Amino acid sequence: MEVYEFDKCLLDRLEESMSVLSWKDEVIPASQVRSEWSYYIELQIEPAGWQGLWKIPRVICEELCIRYPTVVFGYVEQVIFKDLKAIFIIQAVQDEDVHLPEKHEVFLEDLWPTKEQENSELNIERTADCVDRLRFFYTHVWMPWDNDNDDDLNWVEKHLETRIRFCYDLRKRTMKKTLAAHIRKLLTESKYLQQRREYLELGLTDEDEGDPEETMSKTEVTDLMRLHLRLAMIRNEIELLENPEMRRIFQEIKFPEEKYFIDNEQNDISSERKLGRIYFVMMPCTLDQQIYFMQIAKKSIPKDALVQHVPTLQEILSTCSKYDCIYLSPGRHTVKFLENMADCGRICGLTTDKEKVTSSSAYFTNENVSITSSDEESVLFVFERSFTIENVVLDCRNVQTGILVKSGTLRLRNCILIGNGKTSTQQGIICHKGTSVILDKCIVERFATGVTVLNEALLQLQNSNILSCKIGIDLNAHSKCHFDNSKIINSFNNAIYVSTVFKPQTIKTKYTILNNLKEWERYFDTIAPFHGECEFKGCKANVFVQNICNMLISRETLNVLRANGSPISKDHTANLEDAIKSY
Structure with missing residues (x-):
């Protein structure tokens, strides 16, 4: 099932939006923007009947x-x-466990018209192009706070071109990587907060007959106030960053050049280049404790290596692009969303008793090293290069995704990833195309999905456990997973979820449930996406195998999944991965 997708340049996007919002000698305030778009789509889009x-x-x-x-x-x-x-009628749902009402009122920008339509008389291509224009505008140009703008100002003249250029500056990577990641994080967070705010306010308007203090609980009122305050903070920062000159100054202040290991006469630069850079982050503790932790680290640090003490982990990750290893003393280390992780870098916790890290209790005691997000960020860590983390508890309870691996190899050794166990959307680790993730003596616990392994990615579990997740491991058809003395325990839905092509005699079967990994060969002609032995305990379904032939997926994507190593362009592959991951 294919959908329309468009690739347009900056001038195309600017011209499209101007044609909708720009009228000769007319002032278009923020409050009128939605009306102008409604007039436009009424002329362009099919009013009903399209799929x-x-x-x-x-x-x-x-x-x-x-x-x-x-x-x-x-x-x-x-x-x-x-x-x-639009009033949207659901005809098919991919997941058997998903039960939704038939009729929904949805935003047009969340809809993707399909190329194949039951009614061939519809002008579906024009409809798809119109929806694409609307989606781009409300995703990348319109901000959640624009409705609060003064109507005396011409919104189009003040913001339209500036916002579109701002969007394409992010795409072209014309700014420092750390700043671009910071901006993307703010924009993503603002959209989510706005949706959350609208949902809470909708609950209030539904009960407008009563007293607002009675219809909303104290928790809801507190949440609503927190959302308003956070959005106000994001607004101030984004409006500053939209200006290229102010953005340059902000970058110099917020993300300065490296200030440690500066070339000077006191440093042995040749030694630094040879042995790498070692950083220490020491939480407040007694002098004897500090000496003790230094003695632990001394065992694995080269004799002549250069060592630098830094107050916080956040400071190192924000300002240093190169480091060999960062040693963390026991305690709670707080960071904000970052993508600036050094190639072949390492974060090592100076844990006094490694056995306490791999136990299922007392994760956040003062004896353990934990890393947590300072705010409700979207992701705790993003890796685009090879990296290693050891002896650390990764506290993912207030983020949407724990770790996102875009490229390279990530090694976690003696680590714990802990989610909140409440939301149905939280993900522990996402492995993108061609990446490798190695979990050695690790625990992944209390996520909606423990580990998501996309196309051609590799996951290795060595003496590791996945506990109390709705789905333990979500495997793509062309991904691989190697088990070595590992367990998946108490998965509420599926311990392992995988999609593949069924044998001809069972082609109409929607899904099959396996009790263990060895049963794969009995049902499928394709090579198993997993190897080794995995123990299952207390899972609703050990291995849930979805039949691709009965999935909501395009024929083109199906052919790619059936083929072995067929060449695909990078952009096309990304689109297919998104589709596969979504379905």
Whole structure:
């Protein structure tokens, strides 16, 4: 099932938005922008009857207690032009465990028209292009705080071109990588907070007959106030960063050049280059304790290596692009969302008793080294190069994703990833195409999905456990997973979820449940995506195998999955991975 996708340059996007919002000698305030778009789509889009995919937003997935991402197929019963929404009727749901109401009121930008339509008389290509224009505008140009703008100002003149150029500056990577990651994080967070705020306010308006203090609990009022305050903070920062000159100054202040190991007469630079850079982050403790931790680290540090003490882990990751190893003393180390991780770098916790790290109790005691996010970030760590983390508890309870591995090899040794166990959308580790993740004596616990392994990625579990997740491991058809003395325990839905092509005699079967890994050969002609031995305990289904032939997926994607190593362009592969991951 293929959908329309468009690749347009900056000038195309600017011209499209100007054609909708720019009128000669007319002032278009923020309050009129939505009306102008509604007039435009009423002329361009098919009013009813077209089919498409609904990519359910994260906030709705959380409220419906379903996994994220979730995509469903259906048709538009009616377009509500005034609100830029549609009445969407669900016809097919991929996951057997997902049970949704048939009719939904959804935003048009969340819909993706499919190329194949039951009604061939529809001008579906024009409809898809119109939805694409609307989606780009409300995803990348319109900000959650724009509705609060003064109507005396011309919104189009002040913001339109600036915002589109800002969007393409991020895409072209014309700014420092750490700053670009910071901006993307702020924009993603603002969209999510706005959706959350609208959902809470909708609950209040539904009960507008009563007293607001009675209809909303104290928790909801507190959450709403927190959302407003956080959005105000993000607004101030984004409006500053939209200006290229202010952005340059902000970058110099917020993300300065490296200030440690500066070339000077006191440093032996040749030794530094040969042996690498060693950093220490020591939490407040007694002098004897500090000496003790230094003695632990001394055993693995080269004799002539250069060592630098830094107050916080955040400071190292924000300002240093090169480091051999960062040693952390026991305690709680707080960081903000970062992508600036050094190639072949290492973070090592100076844990006094390694056995305490791999136990299932007392994760956050003062004897353990823990890393947590300072705010409700989207991701704790993003890796684009090879990296190693040892003896650390990664506290992912207030992030949407624990670790995102985009490229390279990530090694976790004696580590714990702990989620909140509440939301249906939280993911522990996501392995992108061609990456490798090695878990050695690790625990992944209390996520909606413990580990997601995308196309051609490799996951190795050595003496590791995945505990109390809804789905332990989500395997793509062309990914691999190696088990060595590992366990998946108490998975609420599936210990392992994998999709593949069934044998011809069972081609109409939707899914098959295996009790163990060895049963694969009995049901499937394809090579098993996993090797080794894995022990299952207390799981609803040990290995849940989905039949690709009965999935909501395009024929083109199906052919790619069936082929072995067929060449695909980078951009095309990314689109296919998103589709596969969504379904």
